[in-house]
Amino acid sequence: MADKFTVQMGEEDYRLVGPEGEEGVMVPYGNVATLVIEDAIYYSLVDDPDADKPEVFQVIEVKRMNCEAEEVDFPADIVAAQRALDAVTEKHEENVIDVSPESSAPRIN
Numbered sequence: 001m002a003d004k005f006t007v008q009m010g011e012e013d014y015r016l017v018g019p020e021g022e023e024g025v026m027v028p029y030g031n032v033a034t035l036v037i038e039d040a041i042y043y044s045l046v047d048d049p050d051a052d053k054p055e056v057f058q059v060i061e062v063k064r065m066n067c068e069a070e071e072v073d074f075p076a077d078i079v080a081a082q083r084a085l086d087a088v089t090e091k092h093e094e095n096v097i098d099v100s101p102e103s104s105a106p107r108i109n
Contacts (some may be wrong), residue, residue: 007033007044007054014046016056025089 003019016024016035024035024042029049035042041059 005035005042005056007046007056009046009049009051009054011049014044014049014054016042016044018042 005019006017008015008017010026013026013028014033015026016033018024018035018037020037022035022037024033027033030047031045033044033046042056043059044054044056046054
């Protein structure tokens with residue numbers, strides 16, 4: 001019998017839940033949701049909250065790819081949004097999330 005994963009789908013965000021209740025980080029629709037269980041990585045991409053059959057995939061192979069660095073000037077709003085997301089992710093990993101309206105993190109839509 002295969003392991004059963006669940007894709008929990010809210011109005012604006014979704015996340016993966018593993019067979020033993022392991023919870024991934026909630027992400028907005030259109031972003032890749034991930035879940036790491038021990039050494040295994042699982043992911044899903046759901047664009048629409050009305051999706052009937054979301055799929056979960058397991059990363060089977062990881063390879064180092066050739067790439068190059070390119071310097072760019074990102075718009076300030078994109079940088080602020082990414083930093084806010086990083087801060088929320090870090091707090092989630094510490095199992096402490098500030099959901100108060102006084103939170104200084106900008107809202108990401």
